[in-house]
Amino acid sequence: MKTVYHNADTRGYADHGWLKSYHSFSFANYYNPERMNFGVLRVLNDDQVASGMGFGKHPHRDMEIISIPLEGDLEHQDSMGTSAVIRKGEIQVMSAGTGVQHSEFNRNKDQLVKFLQIWVIPNKMNVAPRYDKISIRENEKLNGFQQILSPNPDDEGVWIHQDAWFYLAKFEKGNSNEYHLNRPENGVYVFVLKGSVKIGDQVLETRDGYGIWEVESFTLEATEDAEILLMEVPMQLPQ
Structure with a gap:
């Protein structure tokens, strides 16, 4: 088993x-040659946008872009004609492919928008x-792993052009569960949204990240009530 810890x-x-x-x-302006990616997981941004503000229309191509709102209402528009608002309890995905332009704005006048912006190669x-978005409220699994993304259009959650699986997990203090990788050549990047968990001897606090690979499974234990995002991705970059 190999690991990397990001406080x-x-x-x-x-x-x-x-x-x-x-x-x-x-x-952008943050460059660390030792923190370029985790396998095909290229970007994990923890964003907070002021009321009425946002990202103006800008281009992307050949990237799978996932947005997970944590607070507030995020308004999305794109060159495919999509106009949508995403909120906590939903997940949005956009395959940029041959090229797309989009904008993201906080549509609230008196509330911050907090969301995760994730790019997968x-x-x-x-x-x-x-473009797609789904609600993930109804399928919450306490002390288990709720699948919210996969490579399969007919599977639970949204899908992307990559052999990746994302899970949300809500654990009560003292509970544990074993995560089994879908593909042995994949790795898992664990990101703690709230609380504290333990994997082996490593304790992870709020907003810590922990990458694990060359392993078939691992056990996650909550040392406090916790919410966690697990991102299983191929470790080999596309040729």
Whole structure:
């Protein structure tokens, strides 16, 4: 088993006034050659957007872009004609493919928007751009792993062009569960949204990240009530 630990305080940070963003991996003006990615997981940004502000229309291509709201209402518009609002309890995915432009704004006048922006390098390039979002409220599994993303359009959650699986987990203090990888060549990046958990001898606090690979399974134990995002991704970058 191989591991890498990223303390929350070691993340990159940008304060643009209207936007405060923590970067688990190199992004924009934050560059760390040892923190470029975890396998095909390229970006994990922990963003906070001021009321009425947001990201103006900008382009992407050949990237799977996942947004998970944590607080507030995030308004999405794109060049495919999509106009949608996503809230906590939902997940949004956009396959940029051959090219797409989109914008993201906080539509609230008196509340911050907090959300995770995640980029995954796809296993197929030049695909037709695509947008989707789903509600994940109804399928919450206490002290278990709730699948919210996979490579399979007919499976639970949204899907992307990559052999990746994402899970949300809510654990009560003292509870534990074993996570089994879907593919042996994958790794898992564990990101603690709230609380404290333990994997082996490693204790993870709020906003800590922990990458695990070359393992078939591992046990996650909550040392406090906790919410966790697990991102299982291929460790080999596409050729």
